[in-house]
Amino acid sequence: MSSGETQSTQQLVDHLFRHEAGKMIAVLTRIFGIHNLELVEDTVQETFLKALQVWKFNPVPDNPGAWLMQVARNKTIDLIRRQQKLADISSELQGRLLSNTENTIQQFFLDTEIADSQLRMIFTCCHPALSPEDQVALTLKTVSGFGVQEIARALVSNEAAIQKRIYRAREYIRTNHVQFEIPSGVALGERLETVYTVLYLLFNEGYSSLKADEPIRYDLCGEAMRLCKLLTEHKVGAQPSSFALLSLMCFQASRFDSRIGEAGTIILLQDQDRSKWNKDLIALGYRFLNQSSTGDYLSVYHIESAIAAEHCLAPDFASTNWDALLRLYNFLLEHKPIPIVQLNRSVILARTAGIGAAIDTILDIPHIGELLNRHYIYAAVLGELYAQAGNSAESRRLLEKAYELTPSLAEKKMLQEKLAAIH
């Protein structure tokens, strides 16, 4: 029996279980194979139950993560011994194999090997044959230790849909014998691109949350940053683009605290209190941006990070270097000719070339009619530009449309204020 008279309230590091779950699943998958993912997840679950039972009454071990890993390792060795006993071989061979098992398994639990396994898991979840939605769901489940209901909540979906995505993705991996490995050569570069896309999606999902009452999903952004950092810390993942993406996330995250007002409203860049921007994250952003400036390949993440950095450089909104931003957006548009980039570029254009030019550019976006009817951001931005141009009728129509389209209460509030300001 533990004696705890002097025991003070214990605390675990935030998300420790999630992070350790991801590590353990990766290591055990490497040992048992990706086709045994269910066995792996059950074993990890048992490990947590053991911790839950024991830590309730006893002081938590000094290194809880290492304790969990140790339990998982012992469970692994037990499982393998059981299988070896079943094998139809002589008792002498069994004996010899058993004595080697422990050493062999131990190798997989070395720190560098854990990192390696985690990277393999990220690469596997981001297999190019899977749809981006399935990749994101599977990554959150398997790499990040999220539960199905937590993924559903984070991605504003329902449990059945998420369950289906994960099932579909796993079936694909199983039936197509996808290897649990780090691709090499050209395949590595291609796979890294998919990984970036998934991490970028994950971050954006958190940054412009569709959830009604939560304008920023910090846990999603935090997870995207954690995984991106993991990538940069591994020799295979430490590519210039990885650093560029991580720096972009740091710059964006530095503005989180100033982006949400007291009543949960969204504060636009021009109205943000820049003293609230997180200087540590900005410094990290610059550091990673520096580390990304090697090689001869310029990724979209480099350009987007440079754009974010440009905003961080300006002491206030008025001193923003719009010309520099426009040059960067022109550059980005060449690499990423998609409507949302065109929309964002037009906002900059409004500063350099005037409102009229900005409106014209938006109206020139292919299929703009459909976009305005389906995505609130297009209606909101164009509506705001019309307001500035003095076209009240058009502005009201678009802002009302945007109001109808967005599920976010914070966005609705902001749009309401804008509507009220139109005469």
Add this chain to the structure above:
Amino acid sequence: MFIFRGPSPEDLHLTPEQGQAQMQKWFNWIGELSAKGRYVGGDPLVREGKTVKGKKPVATDGPFAEGKELLGGYVIIKAESLAEATELAFGFPDFANEGSVEIREIVKMPMPS
């Protein structure tokens, strides 16, 4: 003595994050009991067990209590009265998980004078 009954944790299917949150509630409760100088110690119990009974005693597996009646662990506290102990039991973190606390006083053998 607090005796805890409830479903086995594996039947709750907690996600890692939920597991950690649940654990934190336990830390808070035990920490609170400690801070009040009430906590003596406690232990979890393994799910499986044996029972020996009968006039010609035999050992059987079990008890296999109904899921939520499973004995999960115990804690020994110091309290002035059964009423105070009962009051302290209201902090038990697993009521929402169909858990329950039985509160019993341990009889101390009086020292012979």
